[in-house]
Amino acid sequence: MSKIRWGVLGVAKIATVKVIPAMQQSDLCEITGLASRTAEKSRAAAEELGIANSYGSYEDLLADPDIDAVYNPLPNHLHVPWSIKALEAGKHVLCEKPIGLTSTEGQQLVDAGKAHPQLKLMEAFMYRHHPQWVTAKKLVKEGGIGELRTIQSFFSYFLSDPDNYRNHADWGGGGLMDIGCYPISLSRFIFDAEPTSVSGAVEYDPNFNIDRLASATMDFGVGTSTFTCGTQLTPYQRVNIFGTTGRVEIEIPFNAPPDCPCKIWHETAAGIEEISFDICDQYRIQGDLFSEAILNNTPVPTPIEDAVANMRVIEAIVRAGKAGVWEQV
Structure with a gap:
């Protein structure tokens, strides 16, 4: 085959x-x-x-x-x-x-x-399979920003359609489930660890009863990660990864376009380097990697247990938002 x-x-x-x-x-x-x-x-x-x-x-x-x-x-x-x-x-x-x-x-x-x-x-x-994220993780792992200290992420869009499943609470709608999961996932990916505790502020739509605006902080022990996501905001996305001697900024971190080059910036004391990537489609890469795992009977790039770990963080942020206190993950 x-x-x-x-x-x-x-x-x-x-x-x-x-x-x-x-x-x-x-x-x-x-x-x-x-x-x-x-x-x-x-x-x-x-x-x-x-x-x-x-x-x-x-x-x-x-x-x-x-x-x-x-x-x-x-x-x-x-x-x-x-x-x-x-x-x-x-x-x-x-x-x-x-x-x-x-x-x-x-x-x-x-x-x-x-x-x-x-x-x-x-x-x-x-997103994890796109070369821009492979490069970002490599820069961090190899000390390209010094000691990793904090990550800041933002992801938003505007959606008021009552028929869209993202606005149905009982179907798993809301910003945290739809797009907040990305900043959580990337933070765990870059820190290569699980957060020990989280804090959060969550605002709910009075008609849809889904979270429409959420901000959270995740404590990884050696550093933090903060993000805001919203489903009734102007569309925007950006990620900044900060270390003791440098940073990595990702221009289009999640919806990387398949028809034009992507770029990230690597800043150190020597200046800012713009790193461009050839046109590629992250969905094709994902399909290729998964198919290769089947054909070669090798492990998939991301174990399914990672998905459950991500859900635990989402749940902790929801609890923290309701209680107004730090929650253990």
Whole structure:
């Protein structure tokens, strides 16, 4: 087998606009099937994207023996149950973030993965695979900013549509779950550790009952990481990583464009160096790496347990915001 045959659950925008087109450019991925809750909807999307097979239900896709791996971009409350169903059907699973509604639910998926050790399972935090993040982590690890002391992140957009799942509390909506998970993940990635405690301030939308503005501080013992995320703010994103002798700034840390070069800045006492990266698609890289793990039977880049650890931090920030005190993770 030279290519992994992929099936996609649902026609979420991130799948149809970002992930599927990117993976279709891969030499290791073949998107062979797309499922939706109705045959008409899946057929229309499959035809538009040039996908050979469409299914009128998720169950039909999972039953197809010609599907090797499943990408799950369903709303947050469907991540764990349908990922478990995919594993039980003998499919490898790449599941969108956040892994579930709670860390307990995420652990259910981890346990399901352990029950099927021959299958690969990973959360789709695509940003980690982009060369700009690989370089940022390397600069920090090799002392390029001295001793790592603190990270500052910001991520926001404006969304007031009541029908969007991100504004449904019972579907796992809200800023922390949708975009706050990124600053948490990158902080754990760069510090290569888990925060011991967190503080937070969280504001809730009175109509949607989802968090629309959240700010948090994570204590890693040897340093801190702070971030703000918002779903009713002007769109913006930026990350700064500070050390004792330098810093790294990432211009477009999360939604790195697939059609133009990205850049970061590395500042030291000698000055500021701008580092540019060739055009690449982080979703294609993610698909390639996951497919390589299947083809070579090697570990996935990010163990699924990492997803549960990220959820624990989100939960601690929510508790801290409600109690107004520091919370242990």
